[in-house]
Amino acid sequence: MNNIGLIGLAVMGQNLALNIARKGYSLSGYNRSHETTEKFIKEKVKDEKIYPYYDIKSFVESLEKPRKIILMVKAGKPVDDVIHELLPYLDEGDLIIDGGNSYFKDTDRRIKELKDKGIHYLGMGVSGGEFGALNGPSLMPGGTKEAYEMVKELLLKIAAKTDSGECCTYVGNDSAGHFVKMVHNGIEYAIMQSISEVYDVMRKVLKLTSEEIGEIFEKWNNGELNSFLMEISYKIMKHKDDKTGKPLVELILDEAEQKGTGKWTAETSLDLGIPTPSLNLAVVGRTLSFFKDDRVKLSKMVSRNYPQNALNKDEVVEDLKNALLFSVFSSFSQGMWLISEASKVYGYGIDLKEVLRIWKGGCIIRARLLDFLMEIITEDNANLLLSPKSVKFLEEKIDAVKKVTKLAKDNYIPMLTVNASLDYFYSMSEENLPANLIQGQRDFFGAHTYKRIDMDGIFHTEWQQD
Ligand SMILES: NC(=O)c1ccc[n+]([C@@H]2O[C@H](COP(=O)([O-])OP(=O)(O)OC[C@H]3O[C@@H](n4cnc5c(N)ncnc54)[C@H](OP(=O)(O)O)[C@@H]3O)[C@@H](O)[C@H]2O)c1
Structure with missing residues (x-):
């Protein structure tokens, strides 16, 4: 009898399976396409106790009771399909954990449907990509406490570790885990967009090469801006294409794709009435990027009048760093406010500081700034802007943001997210709006x-x- 089962052996499932098995658990693996399972067992599994199954019945029968089954399949209908296939073989008290990026309302529906059948269900956000899944992701499980207790020990063992403990906690009731993962992705969109906007000013106004920008990003990553997304950005900037020897980033088509979590965050913020402009505009930025043909046509139709004044490169770089810090802080603060409101409206019971803590390691939005956010967040202060420490942090950077956004506008460079972060702060700190x-x-x-x-x-x- 194996300790745990995992369905969905694509990139995330394979790595999570290896991570679990390397912590001493025996694991039954199943994937809809058998070739994927065979290839995984042949090429990736060595001494790990991972056993392949090719039909759902024997997969379920191979598990010790109460059974614990992790799903790592494509979000949406596939999750319902797999649950439907599993149900005839499950017993009361068994547990299904959906580790995919499922929409939180789907998770609520599934929890209810399965509760009626006596099956436990956890909706668990998993962040960290394939590397995190293998070496320690950030895990955001939500559902009943009872269900969490069934796998708590295993989840804590496979999660990333930081000086603040394991990057896994019981996030809250019902779909709390998937809600928090959705907003995590919304923040991720905003940070990625902000870094890209700063990069755009560096290459178009300061005329820096990709390598030079890589050097600056690497330096930033050693300071206050230290984060996974800063780290990968400097590595991307420095990466040379095998075929041409040119910086690969310069050869990548500027159309940013999306899978839906950023859009759901924006939609949900509008539903709950919490302003998250930086997160929303980051989604708009990706949408705009897709109209490449129209952009090319229009770029030939409009005339531009570029300023000729000389710039102090070092000063602009310093301003860009502060503008990025401002925008990253603002994005986190908007996301946390949204989570706090959802926790009240949906009765999740989320501990906001714990959410920040489990984002410190393994996950895509891990950042040094999280320590500062943990210091200032309280249950009565879910709007982080209201902390005097936040106001000081933002005010120290506001001149830089003003200079950077003006410079970008003068040079016809869009800064959707950085501008949104500034306008968010202006709006939130304005006594008289024109409403x-x-x-x-x-x-x-x-x-x-x-x-x-x-x-x-x-x-x-x-x-x-x-
Ligand atoms: N990739 C990441 O960095 C990342 C990070 C965090 C979370 N996630 C989430 O984790 C989950 C897995 O992600 P992934 O990137 O590894 O894979 P994915 O491309 O999202 O999904 C592929 C997996 O889903 C299975 N699948 C699709 N439709 C199915 C159906 N109708 N019935 C049964 N199985 C079905 C596939 O089986 P077949 O091989 O048979 O097609 C395959 O195992 C997703 O929800 C994703 O959003 C991904």
Whole structure:
């Protein structure tokens, strides 16, 4: 009898299976296409206790009870298909863990459906890509505490470790784990977009080569901006193409793809009424990039008037670093506020500091900045901007962000996310927004009413009489 089962032996499943087996567990593996299983066993499995199965019945029968089965299959219908196939062979008390990037509302539905059948279900975010899956990912399991306890020991063993402990915790009730993973990806989109925007200014305004930008990014990665995404960015900048010898990044088509988690984050932020402009604009940035033909046509139609003034390169680089720090902080703070609101609305019971802690290692958004965020976040202070330490951190950088966004605008360079981060801070720290005029307009055409600042009550005006 094997300790645990894993279905879905693509890149993530294979690496997670190896990680689990290397921690001393015996594992039954199953994949819809048998060739993938055979290839995995032949090429990747050495001494690990990983055993292949080619039909669901014998796969399930090979597991000790209560059975624990991890799914690492494509999100969406495949997860339902696999659950449907498993159900006839499962017993009450068995546990299914969905480790894919499932939409949190699907996870809630599945938890309910399976609860009626006595089957436990955990929706678990897994971050870290294939390297993390193999060497220690950040794990975000959500569901019942009882279900978590069934696999707690194993999950803690396979997760990444940092000076703050294992990068796994019980995230919360129902779909809390998949919700947190979704927002993690939304933040990931925003950080990636912010780094790319800074890169754009460096290459187009400062005329730096990819290698030079790589050097600067590497230096930044040794300081406050230290993070996985900064690290891979400097490595990408320095990587030479085998075929041409040129920096490979310069040969990659500028159309950024997406699989849906960033879009779900943006949609959910609008549903819950929490402003996350940096996260939303990062999705828009990817969408815009896809209109390559139109962009090429338009670039030939518009005329541009570039400024001729000399720039102090070192000063601009320093400003870009601070603008990036500002935008990364802002992206995290928007994401955490969204998670906190969801925790209230959906009753997740999420410990926000724990979420930041388990992002410190293994995961794609691991960053030195997380220590600072952990220091300032509290349950009553889910909006991180309200901390005096945040205000100090952002105010120290605001002149740099103003200079960088102006420089970018003068040079026709879009900075969707960095601008959004600045405008977010301006909006959130502005006592008087022009929403009074919007309320007037709404009342004018739709009798939607408005409140006044000088007296209580709800008012409507017959504006046409003017
Ligand atoms: N790649 C990453 O860096 C990463 C990071 C974190 C989380 N994730 C998530 O982890 C999960 C696995 O990711 P991945 O990149 O390894 O693989 P993937 O490309 O998302 O999915 C491929 C796997 O799903 C299986 N599958 C697809 N449709 C199926 C169906 N109808 N019935 C049964 N199995 C089906 C495939 O089996 P066949 O071989 O038979 O096609 C294969 O094992 C996904 O939810 C993904 O979003 C991925």
